[in-house]
Amino acid sequence: MNKQNCRVVYGQTLVELGRKNERIVVLDADLCKSTMTRFFEQEFPERFFEMGIGEQNMISVAAGLALSGKIAFANSFAVFAAGRPYDQIRVSVCIGKVNVKITGSSCGISDFGDGATHQGIEDIAIMRAIPNMTILSPADGIETRKMVRAAVEYEGPIYIRIPRNEVPDVTDEKQEFKIGKPTVIREGTDVTVFTYGYMVYKALKAAEVLEKEGISPRIVNVSTLKPIDEEAIKKLANGVKGVVTVEEHTIVGGLASIVAYILRGQAIPMEAIAIQDCFGQSALSYGQLLEHYGLTDTAIVKAVKKVLG
Amino acid sequence: MTISAEKIKELEKTAKTLRYDIVMMIGAGKPGHLGGSCSIADIVAVLYFHKMRHNPKEPKWPDRDRLILSKGHAALAQYAALAECGYFPKKVLSTLKELGTIAQGHPEMLRMPGIEANTGSLGQGLSVACGMALAGRLDKKDYTVYCIVGDGEIAEGQIWEASMTAAFYKLDNLVAIFDKNRVQAMGPIIERYDTNPHGEKWKAFGWHVMEVDGHSVEEIADALDEADKIKGKPVMIVANTVKGKGVPFAEGKAEFHHGIMTEEQHKAARQLFEEDCG
Numbered sequence: 172m173n174k175q176n177c178r179v180v181y182g183q184t185l186v187e188l189g190r191k192n193e194r195i196v197v198l199d200a201d202l203c204k205s206t207m208t209r210f211f212e213q214e215f216p217e218r219f220f221e222m223g224i225g226e227q228n229m230i231s232v233a234a235g236l237a238l239s240g241k242i243a244f245a246n247s248f249a250v251f252a253a254g255r256p257y258d259q260i261r262v263s264v265c266i267g268k269v270n271v272k273i274t275g276s277s278c279g280i281s282d283f284g285d286g287a288t289h290q291g292i293e294d295i296a297i298m299r300a301i302p303n304m305t306i307l308s309p310a311d312g313i314e315t316r317k318m319v320r321a322a323v324e325y326e327g328p329i330y331i332r333i334p335r336n337e338v339p340d341v342t343d344e345k346q347e348f349k350i351g352k353p354t355v356i357r358e359g360t361d362v363t364v365f366t367y368g369y370m371v372y373k374a375l376k377a378a379e380v381l382e383k384e385g386i387s388p389r390i391v392n393v394s395t396l397k398p399i400d401e402e403a404i405k406k407l408a409n410g411v412k413g414v415v416t417v418e419e420h421t422i423v424g425g426l427a428s429i430v431a432y433i434l435r436g437q438a439i440p441m442e443a444i445a446i447q448d449c450f451g452q453s454a455l456s457y458g459q460l461l462e463h464y465g466l467t468d469t470a471i472v473k474a475v476k477k478v479l480g
Numbered sequence: 481m482t483i484s485a486e487k488i489k490e491l492e493k494t495a496k497t498l499r500y501d502i503v504m505m506i507g508a509g510k511p512g513h514l515g516g517s518c519s520i521a522d523i524v525a526v527l528y529f530h531k532m533r534h535n536p537k538e539p540k541w542p543d544r545d546r547l548i549l550s551k552g553h554a555a556l557a558q559y560a561a562l563a564e565c566g567y568f569p570k571k572v573l574s575t576l577k578e579l580g581t582i583a584q585g586h587p588e589m590l591r592m593p594g595i596e597a598n599t600g601s602l603g604q605g606l607s608v609a610c611g612m613a614l615a616g617r618l619d620k621k622d623y624t625v626y627c628i629v630g631d632g633e634i635a636e637g638q639i640w641e642a643s644m645t646a647a648f649y650k651l652d653n654l655v656a657i658f659d660k661n662r663v664q665a666m667g668p669i670i671e672r673y674d675t676n677p678h679g680e681k682w683k684a685f686g687w688h689v690m691e692v693d694g695h696s697v698e699e700i701a702d703a704l705d706e707a708d709k710i711k712g713k714p715v716m717i718v719a720n721t722v723k724g725k726g727v728p729f730a731e732g733k734a735e736f737h738h739g740i741m742t743e744e745q746h747k748a749a750r751q752l753f754e755e756d757c758g
Contacts, residue, residue: 220614
């Protein structure tokens with residue numbers, strides 16, 4: 172399996188799009204070597220704005236740029252991009268549907284070494300609560316590239332969640348990316364697994380194990396968390412014996428909440444794999460931390476078997 | 481003196497009209513942001529009726545000067561000015577805060593023509609103004625971004641983040657006006673939460689600072705002209721004002737930050753302006 176670092180792909184895509192579109196400007200809060208917007212800074216220094224370590228100001232400045240016709244990408248770690256400037260995102264950006272793209276890099280627990288302060292596990296819940304916001308979470312480098320392109324085309328606020336580490340390619344290069352459309356990554360008939368981000372890969376690994384045991388899981392990449400295509404989710408959950416959600420995010424306000432709400436009133440067994448309403452912590456590897464919080468293919472296998480009874 | 485005696489008189493009359501509109505918008509028996517709106521009425525009058533290049537027929541004209549009201553609660557002064565300029569019919573003013581109105585309690589750009597950004601959660605407008613100034617420079621446009629900031633508002637740390645941005649990027653196309661009306665919602669600033677000194681702070685942050693009587697249209701106009709000549713630095717005009725200026729019973733009173741005029745008070749205020757505004 173080919174592996175790509177989504178941050179690198181993100182940074183490169185911004186440059187590629189920046190060459191064609193002079194309206195694109197990029198802001199960063201002293202993390203451009205991590206978010207990889209340094210590529211953009213190197214090629215377009217006049218369209219790159221270092222905002223210092225001040226995310227609240229960065230978001231409102233981005234709004235000012237966008238209100239003057241720019242497509243403004245504001246970058247930081249997910250935890251600082253979505254959490255710290257919540258009110259600026261709400262007032263400066265979202266009430267007026269201002270064309271600001273907020274990139275939350277090193278999302279989830281992917282910044283494994285830095286501990287709870289740096290691990291953005293509730294960003295989707297926060298962003299989902301704000302009207303007019305669109306939330307995208309790529310599963311791999313292929314999808315990252317498509318999402319950044321789509322974000323430039325789309326007029327309005329977008330939050331993009333970018334993982335820190337290398338992830339295997341799991342999506343189809345030829346598959347068209349459309350904001351709001353979940354995609355079936357693997358067809359199956361027994362259980363539907365709704366997931367997004369790096370967890371798509373974990374779900375596919377789980378599917379290999381399940382297949383050998385005669386269980387057929389359908390894996391769905393819900394890479395747009397808002398707006399959500401309720402009809403598509405219902406359709407994809409229809410006819411199977413159970414539903415499992417998997418996410419590198421807190422159980423509160425993420426995909427588990429979304430799917431449970433959409434499928435309300437339906438007597439369908441459901442399990443949710445997520446971080447169980449607790450903060451992260453440091454670990455020496457990403458894998459170790461995923462294991463600790465139960466975000467593994469083994470856990471997915473178990474959850475699928477559980478909904479099958 | 482850079483403006484004629486005749487223009488001064490005209491702007492003074494306009495400021496009175498704005499105050500009259502503010503009093504009428506709020507009405508009797510209902511709360512409204514009388515104090516902070518009246519303290520900036522002269523500043524707003526000079527900006528919209530003298531200084532700024534703008535076109536009510538084309539609110540989105542790309543070369544227009546922009547005004548961001550960082551202290552968004554004082555929107556009544558801006559609504560009055562926009563209506564007097566012809567951005568929308570004057571009758572809209574009487575719909576303030578009604579369900580579905582374009583005249584929201586705090587300014588909304590998607591609802592009201594002439595509003596450049598959503599403000600009202602304090603501290604954000606100066607940053608938005610910085611973004612507009614950066615864009616103006618990128619686009620090689622010569623518009624100026626004006627931003628009105630309040631003296632209670634600057635307790636918000638974001639104001640200082642924006643102040644660093646403006647200085648670091650040498651935004652000489654940004655002119656901020658500091659409405660030093662000395663009173664915040666809960667009382668006098670020096671008693672409740674002293675944000676002084678003001679001019680010194682911005683000087684230390686790398687701004688060019690001027691000070692004016694915020695109720696002298698002549699001084700305001702002169703300072704705004706002077707600001708055009710400052711290169712390589714953002715400009716802060718510290719405007720000494722009186723909260724509730726022009727409405728005697730509300731002057732300097734925290735109660736009228738978001739106060740309710742009684743029928744008698746409203747009538748008195750109305751009559752005072754009617755004599756002048758006809």
